[in-house]
Amino acid sequence: xxxxxxxxxxxxxxxxxxxxxxxxxxxxxxxxxxxxxxxxxxxxxxxxxxxxxxxxxxxxxxxxxxxxxxxxxxxxxxxxxxxxxxxxxxxxxxxxxxxxxxxxxxxxxxxxxxxxxxxxxxxxxxxxxxxxxxxxxxxxxxxxxxxxxxxxxxxxxxxxxxxxxxxxxxxxxxxxxxxxxxxxxxxxxxxxxxxxxxxxxxxxxxxxxxxxxxxxxxxxxxxxxxxxxxxxxxxxxxxxxxxxxxxxxxxxxxxxxxxxxxxxxxxxxxxxxxxxxxxxxxxxxxxxxxxxxxxxxxxxxxxxxxxxxxxxxxxxxxxxx
Amino acid sequence: xxxxxxxxxxxxxxxxxxxxxxxxxxxxxxxxxxxxxxxxxxxxxxxxxxxxxxxxxxxxxxxxxxxxxxxxxxxxxxxxxxxxxxxxxxxxxxxxxxxxxxxxxxxxxxxxxxxxxxxxxxxxxxxxxxxxxxxxxxxxxxxxxxxxxxxxxxxxxxxxxxxxxxxxxxxxxxxxxxxxxxxxxxxxxxxxxxxxxxxxxxxxxxxxxxxxxxxxxxxxxxxxxxxxxxxxxxxxxxxxxxxxxxxxxxxxxxxxxxxxxxxxxxxxxxxxxxxxxxxxxxxxxxxxxxxxxxx
Numbered sequence: 001x002x003x004x005x006x007x008x009x010x011x012x013x014x015x016x017x018x019x020x021x022x023x024x025x026x027x028x029x030x031x032x033x034x035x036x037x038x039x040x041x042x043x044x045x046x047x048x049x050x051x052x053x054x055x056x057x058x059x060x061x062x063x064x065x066x067x068x069x070x071x072x073x074x075x076x077x078x079x080x081x082x083x084x085x086x087x088x089x090x091x092x093x094x095x096x097x098x099x100x101x102x103x104x105x106x107x108x109x110x111x112x113x114x115x116x117x118x119x120x121x122x123x124x125x126x127x128x129x130x131x132x133x134x135x136x137x138x139x140x141x142x143x144x145x146x147x148x149x150x151x152x153x154x155x156x157x158x159x160x161x162x163x164x165x166x167x168x169x170x171x172x173x174x175x176x177x178x179x180x181x182x183x184x185x186x187x188x189x190x191x192x193x194x195x196x197x198x199x200x201x202x203x204x205x206x207x208x209x210x211x212x213x214x215x216x217x218x219x220x221x222x223x224x225x226x227x228x229x230x231x232x233x234x235x236x237x238x239x240x241x242x243x244x245x246x247x248x249x250x251x252x253x254x255x256x257x258x259x260x261x262x263x264x265x266x267x268x269x270x271x272x273x274x275x276x277x278x279x280x281x282x283x284x285x286x287x288x289x290x291x292x293x294x295x296x297x298x299x300x301x302x303x304x305x306x307x308x309x310x311x312x313x314x315x316x317x318x319x320x321x
Numbered sequence: 322x323x324x325x326x327x328x329x330x331x332x333x334x335x336x337x338x339x340x341x342x343x344x345x346x347x348x349x350x351x352x353x354x355x356x357x358x359x360x361x362x363x364x365x366x367x368x369x370x371x372x373x374x375x376x377x378x379x380x381x382x383x384x385x386x387x388x389x390x391x392x393x394x395x396x397x398x399x400x401x402x403x404x405x406x407x408x409x410x411x412x413x414x415x416x417x418x419x420x421x422x423x424x425x426x427x428x429x430x431x432x433x434x435x436x437x438x439x440x441x442x443x444x445x446x447x448x449x450x451x452x453x454x455x456x457x458x459x460x461x462x463x464x465x466x467x468x469x470x471x472x473x474x475x476x477x478x479x480x481x482x483x484x485x486x487x488x489x490x491x492x493x494x495x496x497x498x499x500x501x502x503x504x505x506x507x508x509x510x511x512x513x514x515x516x517x518x519x520x521x522x523x524x525x526x527x528x529x530x531x532x533x534x535x536x537x538x539x540x541x542x543x544x545x546x547x548x549x550x551x552x553x554x555x556x557x558x559x560x561x562x563x564x565x566x567x568x569x570x571x572x573x574x575x576x577x578x579x580x581x582x583x584x585x586x587x588x589x590x591x592x593x594x595x596x597x598x599x600x601x602x603x604x605x606x607x608x609x610x611x612x613x614x615x616x
Binding site: 054055122135139143145160215288301 | 356360449575
């Protein structure tokens with residue numbers, strides 16, 4: 001009697017345990033099990049590693065001393081942290097000046113591009129007028145046209161005007177809505193202003209405010225997240241753009257990516273190959289230091305603002321409908 | 322006369338609205354004419370001429386279609402580069418789409434450290450500039466570790482014609498780079514995932530649909546628009562990227578003695594046409610797929 005009872009009890013408890021174990025491992029209706037969670041994390045970590053591999057490689061290589069570079073035993077963990085590469089790359093890139101140039105050459109067009117894009121996006125979202133659809137189509141077309149198809153006449157015109165090598169060559173198109181990826185920013189503002197309620201603007205209109213006044217004092221402040229995200233993206237894209245920079249700024253302003261693109265040559269000017277000892281020759285560690293110095297300002301910007309990067313774009317609706 | 326005062330004022334109101342609309346769009350219209358339309362027409366004109374830049378200005382000699390025929394039939398490098406570009410793009414687009422969709426699906430699930438992974442996957446959006454990529458690629462840091470060195474893969478590649486081999490090699494050696502072009506696409510998928518109505522999933526769960534079925538019947542069709550946007554965006558970013566070999570070739574020819582501005586302009590238009598053709602192909606393909614999926 002008692003034996004059978006304990007056995008039944010045991011089996012019930014056992015079944016209950018199995019159920020709980022199953023829920024723990026594979027999840028139930030309400031929560032995810034540990035197997036799924038672990039798989040998720042494993043996948044994300046693996047993909048994340050492949051994704052970050054170039055950056056990790058770059059950073060590790062950049063702190064290798066010349067002897068570590070030659071040592072086949074040293075793969076991922078250098079024997080010492082060697083900052084000599086950074087000292088050299090800093091000089092070769094002419095860092096402080098190039099950094100200042102990069103900041104100016106990307107911030108100035110971005111400010112104007114954001115301002116114009118918002119004006120245009122507002123006009124398209126809030127007013128009905130003939131030709132609106134055609135303008136929208138043409139805006140999309142400007143996104144598709146490769147820069148190669150318009151850059152040569154622009155360059156020749158700038159040359160005649162003496163603007164080649166002058167940041168104005170970048171600022172002028174940006175201030176008229178023809179900057180780098182302007183179409184995307186116009187669309188972001190178009191979507192944003194479409195989704196903002198009109199009530200406040202109508203109230204202001206009844207009070208006799210002018211259209212421009214309404215835009216400046218009501219529409220603009222309520223679209224602040226769109227302004228911030230557009231400005232940040234604009235700065236980043238201008239910063240990274242080399243084709244237009246090479247064509248328009250050659251011989252004038254030297255940005256960081258431009259300096260990096262002729263790193264080897266600049267290095268040999270500073271450290272002529274015949275005069276330095278073998279350890280001071282250009283090697284991949286110095287190159288990687290230069291590359292790292294190049295992206296460092298953007299990394300700092302990104303880590304300070306990364307919440308904005310991800311969250312506000314979900315709110316501004318870049319995906320479109 | 323004053324029986325319909327409202328109709329007159331309504332008309333003027335509409336005219337006023339249109340006027341203000343044009344006012345806001347005016348900067349763009351001026352900019353489009355000056356910095357896009359005019360240069361585009363100029364480039365088209367250059368492409369039909371031999372262009373010589375002199376100290377006093379530029380000289381144009383009309384050569385009809387010679388620049389185009391040279392690009393398409395005599396230039397040994399250009400057509401091959403163009404085919405390579407088309408194949409590379411057609412391979413890269415699905416990789417980017419699938420990868421960014423998977424990452425977006427992951428990031429849409431709630432789990433700890435989500436913020437950290439988000440930060441990682443959007444990072445390349447910020448740092449992908451031509452020279453940085455070139456330096457990383459030269460050090461071999463952009464290839465998926467080891468794939469191209471597997472003997473079987475190398476043997477297989479060696480048997481292919483070069484127009485096919487080069488793009489495949491490119492995909493293998495720049496696999497990480499292709500993934501790096503997925504940042505904005507992940508964002509677009511995420512935004513679109515978060516717009517899907519939760520109640521549809523609850524209804525499906527009550528009807529006994531598995532996660533697998535829910536994905537194919539609800540999630541994927543809801544992402545059709547985002548997929549289209551992403552495909553177009555990917556093609557354009559890849560095509561405009563300054564390390565793109567066709568673009569580098571065109572740029573070098575602009576300043577070459579043998580090439581010149583006229584020849585480069587013609588190649589720019591051929592390239593534009595190829596890119597437009599790719600856009601149309603991918604667009605039509607995805608439209609067909611979306612229509613079949615919605616049935």
